[in-house]
Amino acid sequence: MAINIVLERPAEYGGTDYDGLWKKMIHELFEEFILFFVPSLSEDIDFSVKPEFLQQELFREVIDDRRGKSIADQIVKVYLKDGKEKWILVHIEVQGNADPDFAKRMFRYYYRIYDKFNKDIVTIALITDTSNSYRPDTYHYSFHGTSLTYTYNMFKFTDFKESELMESANPFAIAILAAQYANQTRNNDEKRYRFKYKLFKMILQKAHYPSNEQRMYIASLLYFIDYLLQIPVELSKKLRDEILQTKEGKQMVYIDKENLPLSWAELEVIFRKEGEEKGKKSVARNMLEEGMSVELVAKYVTLSINEVKKIAEEM
Structure with missing residues (x-):
């Protein structure tokens, strides 16, 4: 076949x-x-x-x-x-x-x-x-x-209807949305910025301490949307700052907030590193800084409670 x-x-x-x-x-x-x-x-x-x-x-x-x-x-x-x-x-x-x-x-x-x-x-x-x-x-x-x-x-x-695509859990629904928005905003950077913000927020709502499978979805979508809906550098900076002010952005514990990638496509690299031991410790550290309990952190990053306690002691 x-x-x-x-x-x-x-x-x-x-x-x-x-x-x-x-x-x-x-x-x-x-x-x-x-x-x-x-x-x-x-x-x-x-x-x-x-x-x-x-x-x-x-x-x-x-x-x-x-x-x-x-x-x-x-x-x-x-x-x-x-x-x-x-x-x-x-x-x-x-x-x-x-x-x-x-x-x-x-x-x-x-x-x-x-x-x-x-x-x-x-x-x-x-x-x-x-x-x-x-x-x-x-x-x-x-x-x-x-x-x-x-x-x-x-x-x-x-x-494809926008409302139905937004309700779908399949990542290709968001990809089609992005393609529709790309056609609608080819000569309007501000409108494209708003659509891009909308899509990123939708994706990150599903990104709270994601599973490995969800990380792949998120990484692929962020990469796809970032390159398809390209906007000027100043709007990219604005987008980064605006996203970080949202509830979803504040809970993106997998991001190094002091060195946030200018290009959101670089988040793909971050997501793919999450499965590595170093990535797990980085996530655990960020979660602890957010005031999460040792037990909750251990559950989401698949480290032992003792390992998480050690990370907390080193902070």
Whole structure:
């Protein structure tokens, strides 16, 4: 089985490595990605076996377009719950404008992949274009009695309702929100700042002494949003200060408040270090400074009570 995932974006994002941002997040939160867009498929995959992302050189010649378009693609090897090995193709494409030949190109990818690997294929097209009329989800061919129709999953970001995305616990709901906001604020830094503040606060509400799984969610989202919704340096500083004044910001005990990263993307590094012994001690120290009990600190950072007491004595 292969899943063909295609991302089409408008030109408004400028120099941002948009395909790279999505590729990174899909790689890190692959289970959540499948759960959000193809929940029926997620029920069949055994995610207790870590997906294996294979080298793209194995199949790049199959889907490379003659027009030299920029393509970022991945193959993911997964196992189903019945023990069968399957391959999932993750294909992300960056394109500046709505392409009238998009559906035809998707069909070409489909039959090339099928012919090369003889795998079942699920195609997912993610469309960030803001035009209501551009909805390329079907390719139809007919010529003197010979015809075929190829239909695939197409998700238009503008179709998602903001209220529903905000209620979802899936990190890709926030990612789509960020993409919507990026389109709405391409020429308005102040408005983008407000949206960015809103998203960061939403994320950090879930970040109070997070589990390892939550840290991955938070790290990936902070990185994604920070680069997608880029704002001037002075607004970044303002954002940092404003967040620290919120209840959520004050409880971000995993941050060194005296040396807070200017770029919120650097929080990703902090989160990933939380699993290390040094990171645990840093978190414990910050929690103790906030007046938390030794027992509570020990519970959240998975250190023994004696270890936490020792940290408290050294403060």
